[in-house]
Amino acid sequence: MPSLSSYKNLHKRYSYFFLIAGIIFVAFNLRPAITSVGPLIPIIRESTGMSNSMAGTLTTIPLLSFAVFSLVAPKLGLRFGNHLSIFCALLILGAGILIRSSGVITAIFIGTALVGVGIAICNVLLPGVVKFSFPKKVGLMTSLYTACMGIFASIGSGVSIPLYETFGLGWEQALGVWAVLTVLALFVWLPQIIGTKETKKPVKEDKPGFSQSIWSSSLAWQVTLFMGLQSFLFYSLITWIPDVLVELGMSLSLAGWMLFLLQLVGIPFSFAAPIIADKLNNQKPIVIAICSLYFLGFTGLIFNPNVAVITISVLFLGTAQGGAISLALTLLSLRAANARHASLLSGMAQSFGYLLAAAGPVFMGFLYDTFHTWKPFLFVLSGIAVFILWFGLKAAEDKFVLPE
Template identity: 45%
Template sequence: MLLLGIVLVGANMRAAIASVGPLIGFIRDDTGLSNGAVGWLTTIPLIGFAVLSPFAPSLARRYGTERTLVATLALMTIGIGLRAFDSVPLLFVGTAGVGIGIAVCNVLLPSIVKQNFINRVGFMTGLYSMTMSIFASIAAGISVPLSQGAGWGWRNTLLVWAALSLLGLLIWLPMARSSLARGGGGAKRTGSGKAANVWKSGLAWQITIYMGFQSFNYYVSVAWLPEILLSHGWSPVNAGWMLSVMQLTGIPFNFLVPAMAERLKDQRLVAAAGALIGMAGYAGLLIDNAAIATVAVILMGIGQSICISLALTFIALRARNATQAAALSGMSQSMGYALAALGPICLGALHDVTAAWTWPVIALLGTSSIMVAAGLGAGRNRYID
């Protein structure tokens, strides 16, 4: 049951956000929002990640991991439902609810894996990371066909993902009740072992920077890749499917990289390679050629999958125990997503100012360069204390 619960939480961690990117143009046209304003639909969840992540370990210690996850999945379900109403304010309020729910899940999963699967950290991280990409790919791929082809409209298309969060809630609910009956947060609580002051650790900051800029690049891609391809003459359906392709091509790496990283004593080469592969993909978007754009999207998917999988694995590998893993997860995801939150809105605004996607793409080349440097530090075989 715990394994299924982890997989379902992973499935919910990207689908509700990835489904928005292909529909950005339709949402903008329907609501009259600017590119900068509509970019908040992918930025607000990231702000939620940044603000809530430091508090997630405390919530889990106080109320128990299972009950905390039930509450956050319920909040996600409500938030997704609010996005379906014909109201711009509720669209943003619902998006905030989704972001808060995902924020807590983001932080708790690495700690749950560290606590319950200490000898299979790489496998379990790969499993839920792969699930994240699979459902993000599905969400991106079916958004335009459902919205336009099936005539559902963008609101009902976004509402579909409430079923997934509700299913996750139903799986975790019996575990939460069992935890309550035992009078605690579960047989294995999120925190155990000595904590470390992660905020004073240089290694923790390197992991945070790596996490932050990979998130920056990913969420910019989710928000604006379809629009970039539309500017090159792609149809909305094909542009949406290319976002799905970006997710799909990385799935094998989501699963393989954590297991490989766990066996390696030093992950610097893998960390740098992931950032460089992604950089090559972003560079390809500067060329107005369909074949090159297709290869570029594939490279983006591979690079992003390597980087997110490795960033999550670093949280477990660089911590000595579950308490340290929770603290490192809270820091890296809080500060990292605060950085990532700047991506969709700032690059959307940059496009509004320049009337082109050239400079936003060049910005992604710069963030990838920073990732290379941070990855060379985070990949060394050390602990945060």
């Protein structure tokens, strides 16, 4: 007969299998509820009678929710356990998607805010789950879930219009369909909250002010600014790059495909960067490679904007962005001595980071309104890449934000 140790080993394998599956399905839900909105904004605006500025806030509200609830999420993880908190966050996300798809203007904004709350909590707590459950495979697991995020971010932006036009769904149903993915994630994540030690015995803080000490760490600020500035750059790009490319002579439809390419090309590199980062003593070579691609991409758009160069530049920028976001998420685990520190660092970096991200598209729109050309946009983002390089090199040093 099989020994007791054999049963324990088999149970452990199944537990890891369900946890990995759960992380993947949670990652599937972290972007499409947001990226699916952009292509539908003109239709939503026409259907509801919203003003341009009001419709534009549909992409800003989730980022502001990220900023606020990224600070709250570590406390929820400490109080209730990361697994249970993520399950509740998925419930909030699903409820937000359904409320938003009602078509009532007030409900649209309430639902959009709830979508941001649910995603923010999952964003912050997943690095802690990875650090705790896979301490020797942080790079691989971060690669896995960031690649899943990237794939469904692209799918979210790519299928919205086909769902609306080809399948004859209204914009409400085209947005509401993502609730199905959330329900699937709830079922796959369910084993993590049944009989697990973490959720039966919630972690409590060891001493007063512990969660505040992360804010006094210079390394934590360097990680935070790396996260924030690459988010600023990314959301500025995906908001305005079609307009930039139209000014450079592209048709609107081709510029739209360039936006899709920008997100799609980064997926392989979002998978590779964490694996490479986990094998290095420090991650400075990756930071240098990412920022070199940023500089090449912006240089091509500024100085030689023909179709071939624009396409190559977009490939460079997409590759850089795919590596930047996955490296930023990996640093949240690599610069933390344990799972608790990882969650605290994740909360700090993503809160401040998404505040910067929310400001990016607005500030870049202001630049265009002021100068009536997108050239300043390209020069400013080139400057942002310099700061990403500076703070990235500091954040890549082989140290912990807090002592173990």
